[in-house]
Amino acid sequence: GDSVTQMEGPVTLSEEAFLTINCTYTATGYPSLFWYVQYPGEGLQLLLKATKADDKGSNKGFEATYRKETTSFHLEKGSVQVSDSAVYFCALSATNTGNQFYFGTGTSLTVIP
């Protein structure tokens, strides 16, 4: 079945460090891929998305490229800020599973000044 595998956390970085959170997926159809962010005590917010191979999603300095050849959708940011501290979830939605979403386990990021 479809699934998402996300790198284990927690991740702790110093401010202005480079961030990579790995995400790989398994899907039988042609999935759309998403990154969501959850700040403490809140629900999830869509961070970025990509709907087909080689698409690059970007938002707030974060980027992720849909790599079909490696079935990956790694999240990157060149210079993290303290305000980026949150939990990040990778997710997919496949056309052949009727709007069903599959989430990774989440990666907690803490950015220290």
Place this chain on the structure above:
Amino acid sequence: GAVVSQHPSWVICKSGTSVKIECRSLDFQATTMFWYRQFPKQSLMLMATSNEGSKATYEQGVEKDKFLINHASLTLSTLTVTSAHPEDSSFYICSAIYRGTLYNSPLHFGNGTRLTVT
């Protein structure tokens, strides 16, 4: 756009009582709403999928008689935790998807409800 409002944001109730959580799509019509449960420092656990005007589809292991879901309109779904017990204490999050959109549309989430059963 695409705002999902969830109420209450937190609730404390006594064991044995019932609690209702509302999830509203404020500026779009949602044919499908999802209810998730999240334990501390863990991922989302899908509890059920709710389609407007029909019975919810529950995931394996989720008691449908304990977690009553009603999706009476295109903008409102409710989750009622019946006869709550301390082990039901958790963070519950709803999400909704646009009516009639393509499969590559994102989910839109509410801000969650922190339920504490004493």
